[in-house]
Amino acid sequence: MKRPIAISDSANFYVSAERIFDPSLKNVPVIVLSNNDGCAVARSDEAKALGIKMGEPLHLIQDKIKAHGVRVFSSNYTLYGDISRRVVEVYEDFTPNVEIYSIDECFLDFSGFKNRDTHARTMRREVLLRIGVPVRIGIAPTKTLAKCANDIAKKNPIFGGVLDIMEDTLVDWFLPMVPVGDIWGIGRKTNAKLQKLGIHTAADLRAMPTKQARAVGSVVLERTVLELQGEPCIAFGDVEPQRKGMAVTRSSGQPMMDFDTVFQAVSAHVTRAAEKLRQHGLVAGTLTVFFHTNRHRPDKPQYAGSRSTRIVPMSSDTFDLVQAARRCAESAWPKGQGAKFGFTKAGVMLDDLLPIEDRPRTLFDVPRTNENAAMLALDQINDRFGKKTMVLASEGVKRTWQHRAEHRSPRYTTRLADLPVVR
DNA sequence: TCTGGGGTCCTAGGACCC
DNA sequence: TCTGGGGTCCTAGGACCC
Numbered sequence: 001m002k003r004p005i006a007i008s009d010s011a012n013f014y015v016s017a018e019r020i021f022d023p024s025l026k027n028v029p030v031i032v033l034s035n036n037d038g039c040a041v042a043r044s045d046e047a048k049a050l051g052i053k054m055g056e057p058l059h060l061i062q063d064k065i066k067a068h069g070v071r072v073f074s075s076n077y078t079l080y081g082d083i084s085r086r087v088v089e090v091y092e093d094f095t096p097n098v099e100i101y102s103i104d105e106c107f108l109d110f111s112g113f114k115n116r117d118t119h120a121r122t123m124r125r126e127v128l129l130r131i132g133v134p135v136r137i138g139i140a141p142t143k144t145l146a147k148c149a150n151d152i153a154k155k156n157p158i159f160g161g162v163l164d165i166m167e168d169t170l171v172d173w174f175l176p177m178v179p180v181g182d183i184w185g186i187g188r189k190t191n192a193k194l195q196k197l198g199i200h201t202a203a204d205l206r207a208m209p210t211k212q213a214r215a216v217g218s219v220v221l222e223r224t225v226l227e228l229q230g231e232p233c234i235a236f237g238d239v240e241p242q243r244k245g246m247a248v249t250r251s252s253g254q255p256m257m258d259f260d261t262v263f264q265a266v267s268a269h270v271t272r273a274a275e276k277l278r279q280h281g282l283v284a285g286t287l288t289v290f291f292h293t294n295r296h297r298p299d300k301p302q303y304a305g306s307r308s309t310r311i312v313p314m315s316s317d318t319f320d321l322v323q324a325a326r327r328c329a330e331s332a333w334p335k336g337q338g339a340k341f342g343f344t345k346a347g348v349m350l351d352d353l354l355p356i357e358d359r360p361r362t363l364f365d366v367p368r369t370n371e372n373a374a375m376l377a378l379d380q381i382n383d384r385f386g387k388k389t390m391v392l393a394s395e396g397v398k399r400t401w402q403h404r405a406e407h408r409s410p411r412y413t414t415r416l417a418d419l420p421v422v423r
Numbered sequence: 424t425c426t427g428g429g430g431t432c433c434t435a436g437g438a439c440c441c
Numbered sequence: 442t443c444t445g446g447g448g449t450c451c452t453a454g455g456a457c458c459c
Contacts, residue, residue, distance in 0.1 A: 013441095032444035041441095041445070057444040075445095103449095187439045220438080247447055253454065296444055306435070318429045347446090 002141040004110040004166055005236060006120060007150050008091065008127075011134045013104035017083045018073055020132040029070040033058060036251065037074055086131050094123040097238040107146070107236060110139055120162045139164040141216045143234045144227035145171065147184040148202055152177060160347060171230070178202035184225045190217050243280075247353040248273040255294065255342025262291050263329050270318070270325045273348050277316035283359050285314045285352030287321060289328035294344040303341045305332030314352075314359050321350075353362035 010016055014032040017307040019025045029046035033039065034379040050064055056358045058072075065072060084103045093096050101201075108387045112333030113119045127135050138150030145165060152174055153163040165171050181191035183202055193216055199205050205213075208227035248269040256262045266289055277284060290306035309330040311320065325348060334341065 036445065038443080038445055055445075059443040068433075185439070189438065217438090220451070243448085245448075249446060250447070253443070294444090304436090308434070344444095349447095 001165065001374070002230070003232070003236075004113075004139055004141065004164075005143055005146045005232075006095075006108040006110045006116075006137055006139045007101070007143070007146045008106055008108060008123070008137045010104040011136060012042055012044055012071075012156075013084075013133070014075060014080055015044045015047075016079050016133045018076075019044075024226060025071055029068055030073070030109040031065075031070060032075050035075065041075065043333045083133065087127055087133060087135070090130055091123065093126070094119065097236070099236060099238050100240070106141060109238065116166070117164050117331060120161070120164070124161055134161070136161045137163075139166060140171070141166060141230050142232045143236070144184050144224055145230065145240065148178050149173065151182055158231025168230070172203075175206060175228070176201050178207050183224065183228075185220060188266065190221060193217070203354045214235075233260060237332070244274060244352060245349055245353060246276055247347065247349040249290075249300065249349055251345045252343075255344050256346070257339060257342055257395060259329070259333055261339055262333075262343050262346055264382040265327065266291070266329050266348060267322050267324055268302045269346065270321045272351055274316055274318040276323050277350060280353075281356050282353045283314040283316045283356050284311055284321070284350035285349070285354065286347040287311055287324045287328065288351070289325050289330070289332060289347075290349070291343045292330075293341050300342070301340050303334055303343075305329075305334065307332040314354060316356065321348075322359070358387040371397075378386045 015025075017393045018030065018032065025044075027046065029050055029052075030042075030044040031040045031047050031052060032042040034041045037058060038415055039055050041055065043052050043054070049069055050068055050070070052061055052064060054071070061070075064070060064404065080103055087104075088098060088100060088106060088137075091106055091108055091141065095108045095110060099107040101107055105152055110116050110119070116139055123136060124135055136153045138146045138148065138153055139162075140146040142148050147419060149163040149165045153159045153161055163174075167173055177343075178201060180186055180194050180199055180201055183205065186194070186205075194200075194205065197216070199208060205225060208225050209380055210222050210225055217224075226233050250265070250269065252265065256265060270287075284345060286308055288308040290304070292304035293302050307323050309328050311324055315321065315421045
């Protein structure tokens, strides 16, 4: 039995959000800019009709803006987040299972409804009425097919914003209309490879042998092919996933020429990231620093530096993180030839996040060469420190220990005291 | 000491998404 | 002159272990 999955997304979401509070923005070209007001990240239909492209730099479209009176906004993510939450509330009146996919998209479990089409159209009307945001809805047996349906509904107003392709015959009918590059999961690179192989539409890709798909684009492409065939490979998840990492990155207008300048930018980003961590009540286990030169100037020397380090003990403390960042930055710096480069982007990423209440209090730094000893001492560690103990090793290593423990007679040759305690 | 297979970890980087 | 930011997932290759 095929389970109907719907995806609902808002049209030009940021622009729609701005329009809620300013009716004078209706039917005129509107764009919303990226963080630093560098480029356009949302465009109304009227702005698209003027040929303003996604991600187009502001300075390249000044003429159009003046000539056509395009209304220009800096982005206001707090506002968009609020609107987004309200839209989800409406969805939740129409199905118990909602998976938030992005700020303007949700997957909805549509199983059990007698008339899905009517249900979707009522929901759409309700979102427009209560929030003031127009949405489009695609319904299909898999997420990838639902995305295709959504895409067709978006491009063909005749469907009134809703397209249901649960029937196989409808899939057969519509897939040849979807360019392969528009499929969810097919980006620029994969599209180029597929075009060379004579695969131009979603129907072509659906017919590709899965073995070949794997060779061309790894398991990701193979999954896409199966999803197009109607076999769900990307699970529907209605529980909020724990976030795995966070990042703070910025471009700088002026190229940064020396280590001190780059590190100054990095420490500002780390400080901001540490604040974000604490806001969310999290601590980080891994920190990565990166910086690179201007990709838009291939004529100049290019360099990309990136280095990770563990945060021991896990922390959201600004000082701890800045110290770790300095070690990373120094290690990633092109020694002796830094002056050759002008760095225009720098950032920090925090990974292995854990709620602060789960932070391990006692840490044992177990060198890989000492795995066996650690395994043998594990019981002693747990006896003494309980569950708030963490041995600095990945789950994989622990599983290996477990396995080995079950297949050998353990000899407790290493005492707990022999393991280096970090804290 | 040499040989080899099977396995995991770590790091860097690629591709894609909105 | 001026070209976004924040995410996820996957892979390759070297190091290391038994």
